[in-house]
Amino acid sequence: MSNVMAKDRGWAWIITLTSFISMGLGPGTMKSLGVMLPTLRQQFSTQTWVIGLSISLTTAIGVVTCPFAGALSKRLTPRHTVMTFSILTVIGFIMASLATSVEFLMVALLLTGFSVGADAVITGEEAIWFDKYYNISIAISQAGLSLGIMIMPPMTQLLQDIYGWRGTMLLLAGLNLHRLVCGALLQPLQTDPVELEDKDFFKRSRKRQLQENSVITNLVHYLDLSLFTDAEFISMLVYRLCSGYCFTGWLIYLVPHTMELGFQPYESSFLATIGGFGNLLAAILYPILKICTPDKTILYLATFIITFALGLDPLVSSYHSYIGLAFLSCIYVLATGMTWLSVYKIVKHVVEDDKMTNAMLWMNVADSIGGICSGFFSGWTFDVTGSFTLSFLLLSAISLLALCPQFIVDMRGVWKARKYASL
Template structure:
C-alpha cells in the first residue's frame, strides 16, 4: 500500500477529531473550574490539579497504549482507551467529593493515549504530504478550543456542571469511532486485512525472549539513546507545562480581572483561531524554513506572548489579552507541528507509534505540574501575574536541550572540517 493515498486521509480525519475532543474537553473542564471550586468548597489549585490529572494520568497510560498496540492492534487500543475515557467523564458527573472527582478525571486521561496512537499511525501512513496531514489534524485542536469553551459555558447555564459532564461524555464517544477507522499499514501487501495484526506470522516462529527484551521491544526504550529525540521530549515537557497552564487558567484569569464569563471563554476561542491560522500557515512556512529554525522562531514568539501577559493584564485590556492568546496558540501550534516532523525524521517507522506516545508522556508530566504550581501560585499571590511569568520562562528553558544538541552538531562538523583541512 502506497503512502499518502487512500485510507491515509481517513487516518487524518481520525486525528482531527481526536485532537478536537481531547483538547476541547480539557479546556471545557477549565471553564467549569469556578463552578467546581464553589461546588466542593475548595481552593483553586485543588481543582486545577484535578483537571491536570487527566493528561497527567495519560502520561502513565501512554506506554501501555504503545505496548498494547503491538500486542493487539492500534484499532483495538484506541477503542478500549476511548471507552475508559468516556466512563471517566460519566463518573465525574456523579462525583460527590473532590476525591471522587480526581479519580474520575484520572480515567479521562486515557483519551491522551488514544490520540497519541492515532498520531503515530498518521506518521506511518504519510511521507510526502505529512506536513499537510498534520496541519489538518492540528486544525482539530482549533475547533475544540474555539467551540467547546463557549458551548460549555452555555451548557452549564442550562444543565449545570453535572449535565455538562454527561454531554461531554457523549461527545467523547466519537473517539471510539476514530479507533474504528484505523487499519494496519502493510508495506508488503496491496490490501488491508482488517483483522490481521501488525506482527507477521513468521514472528511466531522466533524463540521466546526474556522479560527485559520484551519490555525494550514493546516500549521501544532504545529511543532514549537518540539525543535528538530526548531533546524533543524535554521540549514537549515544557510545552505541556505552558499550554496546560494557559488552557486551564486563562478563563479564570480573565474572570479574576473582572471580565464576564462569556467574554472570558471567548478568549479561548481567539486562541483557537490562532491555532487554525497555524494549521494553514505551517505548510507554507515549511517551504522556506527548516524544522529547527521554525522551532526556535515560534518558541520565541510564544515566550514573548506569555511574558507580556502581566503587563497587558495590569491595564485590564481585553483586546490585548485576546491578541496575546491568539499569538501564543499560533506560535505554540507551529512549534508542536515542527516537533512532530522532527520526530518523524529521526525515528524509524516501526517505532513512530511509541515515539508519539513518549512525546505525550513528557507533555502530560508538564501538564500535571502546571495544574498544581500555576494554581498554587495564584492561591499564594492572589493573581496570575507570577504564574504567567513562570510559563514564559519555562517556555524558553525547554528549548535549551535542543540548542545544546544543535551546537554539539555544529561543533562536530567544524571539528571534522578542520581535520580534513589538516590532512589536505
C-alpha cells in the same frame, strides 16, 4: 502490485480525518474543564489548585496509559487499543457527573485521561501513513485542535448555564464517544503482498524470540526503549514536557485569570476561542512556511514568540485590556501550534516507522508530566500570591527553557561539522 492502502493516498486521508477529530476532542475537552473550574471550586468548596490538579489529571494518566497503549498496540492492534481507551474515557466523564466529593472527581477525571493514550496512537498512525504529504496531514489535524479550542469553551459555558455542570459532564461524555468511531476506522498499512508475507513471517519469528527472551528484553521491544539512546529524540521529549507545562497552565487558568480581572464568563471563555483562531492560522501557515524554512528554525522563532506572549500577560493584565489579552492569546496559540507541528516533523525524521507509535506516545508522556506539574504549581502560585502574575511569568521562563536541550544538540552538531571540515 501495490495495494490501495498505501502511504499518502487512499485510506491515509481517512486516518487524517480521525486525527482531526481526536485532536479537537483532546485540548477542547480540557479547555471545557478549565471553563468549569470556578463552578467546580465553588461546588466542592475547595482551593483553586485542588480543582486545577484534578483537571490536569486528565493528562496525568497519560504517564501510565501511553506506554501501555504502545505495548498494547504492538501486542494487539492500534484499532482495539483506541476503542478500549475511548470507552474508559466515556465512563470517566459519566462518573464525574455523579461526583459528590473532590476525591471522587479526581478518580473520575483520572479515567478520562485514557483519551491521551488513544489520541497518541492515532497521531502515531498518521505519521506512519504519510511521507510526502505529512506536512499537509498534520496541518489538517492541527485545524481540528483549533476548532476544538474555538468552539468548546463558549459552548461549555452555554451548556453549563442550561444543564448545570453535571449535565455538561454527561454531554462531554457523549462528545468523547466519537473517539470510538475514530478507533474503528484505523487500518493497518499495506503495500506489496510479498512484503506483507515477509512481515508476517518476521512477526512470527519475533514472537517466538520474545517468548524465549527475558522480561527486560520484552520491555525494550514493546516500549521501544531504544528511542532513549537518541539525543535528538530526548531533546524533543524535554521540549514537549516544557510545552505541556505551559499549554496546560494556559488552558486551565486563562478563563479563571480573566474572570479574576473582572471580565464576564462569556467574555473570558471567548478568549480561548480567539486562541483557537491563532492555532487555525498555524495550521494554514505551516505548510507554506515549510517551503522555505527548516523545521528547527520555525521551532526557535515560535518559541521566542511564546516567551514574549506569556511574559507580557502580567503587563497587559495590569491595564485590564481585553483587546491586549485577546491578541496575546492569539499569538501564543499560533506560535504553540507551529512548535507542535515542527516537533512532529523532527521526530518523524529521526524515528523509524516501526517505532513511530511509541515515539508519539512517549511524547505524550512528557506532555502529561508537564501538565500535571502545571495543574498543581500554577494554581498553588495563585493561592499563595492572590493573582496569576507570577504563574504566567513562570510559564514564560519555562517556555524558553524548553529550547536548551535542542540548542545543545544543535551546537554539538555544528562543532562536529567544523571539526571534520578542519581535518
